[in-house]
Amino acid sequence: MATNIAGSLLATLVRGSNGIQSTPATVKPKKMLQLYDIENCPYCRLVREALTELDLDAEIYPCPKAGERFRPEVEARGGKAQFPYLVDPNTGTEMYESLDIVAYLFETYGQRALPLKWRAGKLQTFGSMLASAPRVAHNAKARPGVEPEYMLELYSFESSPYARPVRELLCEMEIPYILRNCGRTNLQEWILPPVRKALQITPQSTLENRRILQDMEGRVSIPYLYDPNSETGLFESEDIMQYLRDTYGS
Numbered sequence: 001m002a003t004n005i006a007g008s009l010l011a012t013l014v015r016g017s018n019g020i021q022s023t024p025a026t027v028k029p030k031k032m033l034q035l036y037d038i039e040n041c042p043y044c045r046l047v048r049e050a051l052t053e054l055d056l057d058a059e060i061y062p063c064p065k066a067g068e069r070f071r072p073e074v075e076a077r078g079g080k081a082q083f084p085y086l087v088d089p090n091t092g093t094e095m096y097e098s099l100d101i102v103a104y105l106f107e108t109y110g111q112r113a114l115p116l117k118w119r120a121g122k123l124q125t126f127g128s129m130l131a132s133a134p135r136v137a138h139n140a141k142a143r144p145g146v147e148p149e150y151m152l153e154l155y156s157f158e159s160s161p162y163a164r165p166v167r168e169l170l171c172e173m174e175i176p177y178i179l180r181n182c183g184r185t186n187l188q189e190w191i192l193p194p195v196r197k198a199l200q201i202t203p204q205s206t207l208e209n210r211r212i213l214q215d216m217e218g219r220v221s222i223p224y225l226y227d228p229n230s231e232t233g234l235f236e237s238e239d240i241m242q243y244l245r246d247t248y249g250s
């Protein structure tokens with residue numbers, strides 16, 4: 001597990017400040033956005049970074065190599081198996097192409113100019129490819145688990161080194177989930193949860209998901225998994241992964 005987290009941290013460091021800080025979108029979608037996604041795909045990562053940066057939640061439909069659960073849906077809807085693929089039920093928009101999706105999200109929901117870094121889109125793509133390299137061994141083929149009746153909810157932000165292995169496992173198991181974005185807006189949120197606890201610091205986030213987590217569990221630590229099927233809530237990436245294997249592994 002330690003080497004897993006070290007590799008994940010490397011991917012985080014390669015992406016610098018991307019996929020961590022949030023400036024919430026001006027408009028929140030009424031119906032949840034849907035993203036057909038491969039966790040270690042460099043193009044999909046860019047879309048998930050933009051979701052964190054805009055503080056938008058989304059339903060994630062994992063489409064790992066050789067996956068049979070959601071890949072056929074993308075082929076049927078868009079004509080080819082290419083990822084990421086965004087479905088926005090609010091506007092009837094369905095689209096391929098990561099940088100087009102990022103621009104669409106900023107225009108439709110951010111309602112602000114596309115940040116400069118995203119205008120240099122090809123540079124972002126290159127950086128994201130570098131970040132995928134340390135995770136190649138985790139870019140597993142599909143090993144489908146049992147699909148839960150109600151969607152699991154993962155509180156995560158894109159560049160969290162601890163949330164990444166959980167998302168990788170959900171992808172491998174082809175388990176769809178609601179991605180509850182929990183980016184950072186506050187300097188105190190950079191202090192690790194155990195240190196915060198020791199110093200009795202409780203950051204006051206402006207983000208809804210962080211506030212919900214704080215109210216629900218009395219603390220914020222990412223990742224956090226909520227399973228409405230068993231009404232189980234879990235912190236700690238290792239415990240979450242064990243729970244997923246025990247509960248939905250086949």
Ligand SMILES: N[C@@H](CCC(=O)N[C@@H](CS)C(=O)NCC(=O)O)C(=O)O
Pocket residue numbers: 038040041042043044065081082083084096097098099
């Ligand atoms: N230009 C596209 C490239 C997308 C792309 O090549 N995605 C790869 C995954 S990283 C893919 O869909 N491969 C086909 C497959 O996995 O079956 C974008 O930016 O979205």
